[in-house]
Amino acid sequence: MRVVVGSHNPAKIEAVHTAFEKMGLEANITGVDVETGVSAQPFTDEETIEGAIHRAENSLNAQDGEVVDFGIGLEGGVVETPYGLFVCNWGAVVSKDGVVGIGGGHRVQLPDTIAQELREGRELGPVMDRWAGGHDIKKREGAIGVLTNHRITRVTMFRDVVICAFARFSNPQFYVGT
Ligand SMILES: O=P(O)(O)OP(=O)(O)OP(=O)(O)OC[C@H]1O[C@@H](n2cnc3c(O)ncnc32)[C@H](O)[C@@H]1O
Numbered sequence: 001m002r003v004v005v006g007s008h009n010p011a012k013i014e015a016v017h018t019a020f021e022k023m024g025l026e027a028n029i030t031g032v033d034v035e036t037g038v039s040a041q042p043f044t045d046e047e048t049i050e051g052a053i054h055r056a057e058n059s060l061n062a063q064d065g066e067v068v069d070f071g072i073g074l075e076g077g078v079v080e081t082p083y084g085l086f087v088c089n090w091g092a093v094v095s096k097d098g099v100v101g102i103g104g105g106h107r108v109q110l111p112d113t114i115a116q117e118l119r120e121g122r123e124l125g126p127v128m129d130r131w132a133g134g135h136d137i138k139k140r141e142g143a144i145g146v147l148t149n150h151r152i153t154r155v156t157m158f159r160d161v162v163i164c165a166f167a168r169f170s171n172p173q174f175y176v177g178t
């Protein structure tokens with residue numbers, strides 16, 4: 001099957017590859033740059049889900065004249081809670097018939113110094129790189145990898161997000177009428 005992911009971030013592309021492997025599905029997977037329609041740093045679950053859906057829809061339509069079976073959008077954001085700022089992650093899969101599957105990922109609490117910079121309007125990518133002394137962490141282990149000592153990485157986290165978002169395609173009988 002033909003699958004297009006709405007990003008060129010290698011961590012996201014690898015996550016989709018490993019998800020398809022785990023689901024036992026053969027796919028030709030490529031990435032494409034798309035609009036998310038939301039801010040670069042989403043600040044709620046709803047905004048993050050919206051970004052994932054936009055990415056998935058735009059991926060499906062990005063390949064001129066080619067039939068794409070699934071468009072996939074993976075989006076990271078943060079959510080404010082009474083216990084601090086948490087990273088949140090959402091994924092959307094849109095089929096060529098327009099059916100949408102959504103899955104969510106882990107949440108990890110950000111250290112207060114990082115949270116404060118984000119509240120002041122900065123983006124997690126560069127803030128995390130400076131704080132952890134790394135380069136393009138978002139393309140590799142991600143904030144979740146740094147904060148969990150690589151026990152969970154951005155790749156394994158987004159892999160499981162994709163598998164969750166695929167539930168309604170793996171088991172369409174459970175989702176009839178929804
Ligand atoms: O090229 P794209 O696909 O945009 O990839 P990206 O790495 O910029 O990823 P997103 O735009 O989907 O999400 C950025 C958000 O991802 C979350 N995130 C988690 N780990 C991150 C990291 O190490 N660096 C940057 N963002 C991270 C964080 O909430 C950011 O607001």
Ligand SMILES: [Mg+2]
Pocket residue numbers: 040
């Ligand atoms: Mg981005």
